[in-house]
Amino acid sequence: MNKTILTAIGIASVCGPLVAQTQLANKITSDTTLEAGNEYLIDGYTYVMPGATLTIEPGVTIYAAEGTGASASALVVTRGASINAVGTAVEPIVFTPISSKTATLGPDDSGMWGGVIILGNGILNSNKSGSFTGDYPTQDVEGMVPATGDESLINYGGSDSSESSGTFRYVSIRHGGTVISEGNEINGLTLGGVGSGTTIDHVEVFGNKDDAIEIFGGAVNLDYIVAAFSYDDSLDLDEGWQGQVQHFFAIQRKGGEGLDDKGDKGGEWDGNDKPATREPLMLLQLANATFVGMGTEASNTAINIRANGAAEVYNSLFVEYNKMLQIDKDSDEATLGRFNDGDIKFEGNLWYSSTAANNTVTGLAVAGDSYVAGLDAFFSGTNQIVDPGLTVSRTAGSFALDVTPAADSAAITAGTVNVPAGLAKKSYRGAFDTYYNWATGWTKLYEDGYFVMEGTWFEHPKWGWMYLNSGALEVASYVYFQETDQWVWLASEDDTGFWTYLFR
Secondary structure (H helix, E strand, O other): OOOEOOOOEEEEOOOOOEEEEEEOOOEEOOOEEEOOOOEEEEOOEEEEOOOOEEEEOOOOEEEEOOOOHHHOOEEEEOOOOEEEEEOOOOOOEEEEEHHHHOOOOOOOOOOOOOOEEEEOOOOOOOEOOOOOOOOOOOEEOOOOOOOOOOHHHHEEOOOOOOOOOEEEEEEEEEOOOOEEEOOEEOOOEEEEOOOOOOEEEEEEEEOOOOOOEEEEOOOOEEEEEEEEOOOOOOEEEEOOOEEEEEEEEEEOOOOEOOEOOOOOEEEEEEOOOEOOOOOOOOEEEEEEEEEEOOOOOOOOEEEEEEOOOOEEEEOOEEEOOOEEEEEEOOOOOHHHHHHHOOOOEEEOOEEEOOOHHHOOOOOOEOOOOOEOOOOHHHHOOOOEEOOOOOEOOOOOOOOOEEOOOOOOOHHHHOOOOOOOOOOOOOOOOOOOOOOOOOOOOOOHHHHOOOEOOOOEEEEEOOOEEEEEOOOOOOOOEEEEEOOOOEEEEEEEEOOOOOEEEEEO
């Protein structure tokens, strides 16, 4: 296939003088590569058209012109198109508003552009109208106002939940979620009918006006995900999605201090729109997640399961929420039926409410006539109510957010439970183990100095000066070399101060 070569042009940004950037066409019709060392701009809706592949090389930044409504900027990988965006821990791919070139943006800077939308032919079990022809529903993705003649480009759904829309790896999506209309925003990453052949891992969504990630149908899986300071949910599921998620870290946006917008729930997991009980039945299998809530605010609930949804959650941490679990009965009692059938499981998790009085087997669930009763078993058995000892901070530059549990934490010392096939059984609970924060090096949380960075600079005999971010150098221990993404066994130290290394 032909490769499109993009020519750099001068574009006046809203921030100041002309800069050498390449503006992407609003319709990418042939295979196109965004090359490292160049800057790119999307202005308005940029569609990767069916049959075309957009390749983005490591280290590329894609800036977005800012706007709302039909003037918003968004990248849409249409049904039948493909994206090959593969960054690295050292050279991530970044999507960010154009003003980030000249201004320092934080969690309060949201809704400045749209987001990234990937659409596929995966199976949906319903759509919002409840009206469709044939055996397979389709749907138009939320949050967009396409131009006349482009309506089909925002449609998703079909009969193949195994197809591939490409690879999306080491990508940071920042300050998106522009408002189209009241209650209608674009998510940071929207996945509509995306199949299991698609690879999505090491993705961060930072400061999005709506949900961090929302999945509509299909069967795509996620691994190594960061959802930071979303104004709505961290992980929203709809329309019969069936898939697995592992290593998921969410930290909710707080309200207070004059901020009307705040994070809603860690997870809002819906099974169907209309009809309410059509198959395939939604099922999430989640392992090694860390959900950090907003503290004692009344609306602060970790997980809400509803609309015929179901989930199996293993070896995860839920902290800093007022309440932990809300399972709606629904008017048709479909979710209640799945609860009674044992489709909803929580095993091997640690729970610790920010409200001390709620840290009992009867205090962690949202109760009432509208919600499923009898949730005590979810907070006992292989689950524990105990503080895993994380340090929560939402201050940039403080280097205070510590998501790796100490070696004596219950997240490390307590035994973990087995997980379903397709998920890896880890020896720890939560998204991180003691020695390795996989979100360092490539995320905005790392770039802006949120994470604790305890370590040692030392001179490596082969690679020169390196930073050891897992603690002090000690003989007979494993350490992690950030620059080379390798775990190393320290065997011995010689008289010159150099070490003998054995690579794992």
